[in-house]
Amino acid sequence: MIKIEAIVREDRFEDVKQALQDINVHGITVYQVMGCGTQKGYTEYVRGQKVDITMLPKIKFEIVVSTDAWAEKTMDAIQKAAYTGMPGDGKIFAYKLDNAMRIRTRETGPEAIQPRD
Amino acid sequence: MIDTGNTGFVLLCAAFVFFMTPGLSLFYGGLVRRKNVVNTMMSSVFLIGVSIVLWVLFGYSLSFSGNIGGIIGNLDWFGMNGVGMEPGPYADSIPNLAFACFQMMFAIITPALITGATAGRMKFKAQFIFMILWSFIVYYPMAHMVWGQDGFLGTGFLHSVDFAGGNVVHISSGVSALVLCIILGKREGYEKQSYRTHNIPMVAFGAAVLLFGWFGFNAGSALAADGLAAHAFMTTAASCAAAIVTWMLMDVIISGKPTLIGAATGMVAGLVAITPGAGFVPVWSAVIIGALVSPLCYVMISFAKKKFGYDDALDAFGCHGIGGMWGGIATGLFGLSSINSVAEWDGLVFGDWHLFAAQVLSIVITIAVAIVGTLICVAITRLFTPLRVSQREERVGLDISEHNETAYPSFNGLD
Numbered sequence: 001m002i003k004i005e006a007i008v009r010e011d012r013f014e015d016v017k018q019a020l021q022d023i024n025v026h027g028i029t030v031y032q033v034m035g036c037g038t039q040k041g042y043t044e045y046v047r048g049q050k051v052d053i054t055m056l057p058k059i060k061f062e063i064v065v066s067t068d069a070w071a072e073k074t075m076d077a078i079q080k081a082a083y084t085g086m087p088g089d090g091k092i093f094a095y096k097l098d099n100a101m102r103i104r105t106r107e108t109g110p111e112a113i114q115p116r117d
Numbered sequence: 118m119i120d121t122g123n124t125g126f127v128l129l130c131a132a133f134v135f136f137m138t139p140g141l142s143l144f145y146g147g148l149v150r151r152k153n154v155v156n157t158m159m160s161s162v163f164l165i166g167v168s169i170v171l172w173v174l175f176g177y178s179l180s181f182s183g184n185i186g187g188i189i190g191n192l193d194w195f196g197m198n199g200v201g202m203e204p205g206p207y208a209d210s211i212p213n214l215a216f217a218c219f220q221m222m223f224a225i226i227t228p229a230l231i232t233g234a235t236a237g238r239m240k241f242k243a244q245f246i247f248m249i250l251w252s253f254i255v256y257y258p259m260a261h262m263v264w265g266q267d268g269f270l271g272t273g274f275l276h277s278v279d280f281a282g283g284n285v286v287h288i289s290s291g292v293s294a295l296v297l298c299i300i301l302g303k304r305e306g307y308e309k310q311s312y313r314t315h316n317i318p319m320v321a322f323g324a325a326v327l328l329f330g331w332f333g334f335n336a337g338s339a340l341a342a343d344g345l346a347a348h349a350f351m352t353t354a355a356s357c358a359a360a361i362v363t364w365m366l367m368d369v370i371i372s373g374k375p376t377l378i379g380a381a382t383g384m385v386a387g388l389v390a391i392t393p394g395a396g397f398v399p400v401w402s403a404v405i406i407g408a409l410v411s412p413l414c415y416v417m418i419s420f421a422k423k424k425f426g427y428d429d430a431l432d433a434f435g436c437h438g439i440g441g442m443w444g445g446i447a448t449g450l451f452g453l454s455s456i457n458s459v460a461e462w463d464g465l466v467f468g469d470w471h472l473f474a475a476q477v478l479s480i481v482i483t484i485a486v487a488i489v490g491t492l493i494c495v496a497i498t499r500l501f502t503p504l505r506v507s508q509r510e511e512r513v514g515l516d517i518s519e520h521n522e523t524a525y526p527s528f529n530g531l532d
Binding site: 010011014042043044045053 | 306509512513517521522523
């Protein structure tokens with residue numbers, strides 16, 4: 001099993017969600033996060049005084065898939081949907097996962113994350 | 118002869134009406150998504166600046182000085198020149214300046230009402246230009262036609278009545294809002310994403326401020342601290358109250374539970390509906406006018422809007438357009454010349470059709486002026502700037518893209 005974490009722009013949220021649905025990845029968890037990287041922040045003016053905003057709001061997706069092939073497909077879909085070409089597009093991380101359990105049935109391993117009727 | 122009581126009353130009412138615009142900014146600001154609240158409130162607040170400057174320089178003169186063809190005034194009172202401490206032609210017991218102040222507040226809130234339909238997608242620059250044009254092309258002519266000396270819809274020709282601005286304020290802004298939101302197009306993801314109200318207490322408090330101000334709006338339109346003012350005060354309260362109750366009832370019938378947003382919306386709709394008739398209809402009929410406006414607006418907002426697929430974001434047309442039309446018609450039904458002799462006939466339920474016909478005609482003409490005027494304003498605005506923000510700007514939110522301000526910096530997210 002592989003866990004994928006993707007940090008993307010706020011305004012790409014709907015596109016990424018749709019892209020994942022299109023490849024039949026339905027188990028997603030979404031976080032609203034703050035972060036910084038290569039992208040510069042922006043400047044707000046409060047009554048004419050500069051305020052630098054360095055931590056930017058981003059959206060983080062967490063997805064667990066069963067195989068390497070699925071992981072590749074998922075990362076590909078996220079990359080395409082979140083791409084703008086400007087600094088600040090975000091990152092995708094993937095790592096091996098030891099175990100999982102479906103709370104409703106006590107199934108473990110890949111069965112726990114497969115869709116079930 | 119100046120009457121100090123009347124002058125004090127009208128000036129105080131002017132301050133009440135002024136307070137409605139900040140109230141509206143809270144009402145609208147609460148209703149939008151969190152990323153657009155600054156822009157939405159700004160859309161009302163900037164008009165306090167722009168509309169007052171325009172009013173002092175041109176607006177009062179074009180609306181109320183002289184008469185050109187029953188359509189618009191002249192520029193004799195440019196820059197409040199000749200508008201002084203003595204009574205003017207509209208009220209003989211208060212200074213002309215007091216009347217100008219009172220009317221000025223209406224010129225602020227009317228364009229602000231339109232911004233409810235355009236929330237979440239209209240460029241601020243475009244809004245700024247549009248509202249200036251709209252004041253000249255729609256508002257000043259409307260104010261003159263209804264209330265000015267020998268105005269076409271009022272004493273000049275049609276003899277329809279509009280006590281506190283059903284045509285001038287609510288139908289004109291509501292219909293313009295509808296036209297503008299159709300031209301702008303829907304917000305991205307409309308009907309696919311949830312557009313949840315971001316702050317319901319803010320909506321309720323904004324509606325309460327509107328209600329408070331509305332007593333000045335309607336009672337003050339008597340232009341004297343007299344029995345007619347008291348009458349308008351009571352009809353205003355009665356209609357508003359009935360509309361709150363019937364909106365709650367609609368909520369319960371349609372979706373099972375009464376909602377705070379619903380009660381607040383009903384309150385506003387009830388106030389809109391009584392505005393044209395507040396000083397013409399008997400108090401008992403105000404209860405009927407208020408009770409019927411909520412179902413009408415509810416049907417427009419819940420069903421008609423969906424069916425026709427226009428994105429009137431905060432229901433500026435659904436409340437003010439529809440509510441104003443019903444109010445104008447209701448004035449033709451229930452008006453009594455014994456209450457206020459400005460109405461030359463009694464209403465339809467008392468057996469005379471003249472007032473009713475005049476009211477319906479005046480509404481049709483107001484709708485036409487608003488549609489044509491808005492199309493002209495849009496065409497001119499487009500010479501300077503596109504109307505709508507880019508897709509990315511819309512997604513990030515207009516607070517950042519148009520103003521570089523965040524309403525709630527400690528929170529981030531998608532709503």
